[in-house]
Amino acid sequence: MKPLKDVSSADAALTFRSTLWALPYLAWIGLCIGYAAYGASGALVGLLAAVAVSAVIGSATSIFSGKVGGGAVNAFYGLGRRTFGLREQLAGDLNAVRHHKLFKRFDEALIRIEDVLARDPDFPEALFLKAQILWEGFEDREAAKSCLLKIIKLEPDKDALYHRWALDLYRELSNKTKL
Numbered sequence: 257m258k259p260l261k262d263v264s265s266a267d268a269a270l271t272f273r274s275t276l277w278a279l280p281y282l283a284w285i286g287l288c289i290g291y292a293a294y295g296a297s298g299a300l301v302g303l304l305a306a307v308a309v310s311a312v313i314g315s316a317t318s319i320f321s322g323k324v325g326g327g328a329v330n331a332f333y334g335l336g337r338r339t340f341g342l343r344e345q346l347a348g349d350l351n352a353v354r355h356h357k358l359f360k361r362f363d364e365a366l367i368r369i370e371d372v373l374a375r376d377p378d379f380p381e382a383l384f385l386k387a388q389i390l391w392e393g394f395e396d397r398e399a400a401k402s403c404l405l406k407i408i409k410l411e412p413d414k415d416a417l418y419h420r421w422a423l424d425l426y427r428e429l430s431n432k433t434k435l
Contacts, residue, residue: 343379346372353385362393380407380418387425397429404429 289302349372356365369386373379387403390396404426411419 342376343381346376346379346382350382350385353382353389357385357389357392360393362389365389365393378406378410380410380416380422383407383410384418384422384425387422391425391429401426401429 285302292298294301349368353365353368353372356362356368366386366389369382369389372382373386376382383403383406387400387407390403391400404422407418407422408426411422413419
């Protein structure tokens with residue numbers, strides 16, 4: 257006799273979420289049908305049936321998502337599992353950099369932005385943020401301008417957002433001094 261398969265915590269969480277997803281809808285339907293068919297006592301029976309059906313749907317979701325590789329779970333969650341690109345993964349780090357910059361902790365912001373650029377050296381958004389940090393926090397005009405020039409070269413399309421922003425800031429740094 258084969259041992260029973262252990263349910264991982266991820267499978268259990270998926271079953272629980274699926275059960276919670278289905279429960280309110282099925283509970284409402286069960287209450288309405290039970291009340292219409294049998295009155296107040298039927299509403300309780302309908303509610304209990306809805307809880308049981310919801311648990312079955314939750315279990316089915318965990319089975320489908322495990323055996324089909326996440327494709328069948330789309331029926332319950334819309335998009336299913338998604339892989340994120342490197343730049344999407346770095347978005348949280350950029351938010352931390354912006355936070356440090358906002359509170360004028362430029363040393364910490366520069367360290368964090370260097371970590372981001374070590375992972376993706378051609379990331380225009382990170383380069384632009386680094387240029388802002390270098391200028392606003394350290395008044396290093398030349399280093400900021402070199403970041404901006406790299407963005408302009410990386411984004412040859414003149415209508416691209418970071419190309420325009422980099423060009424505007426480059427012109428500002430070339431013509432003005434910091435107040």
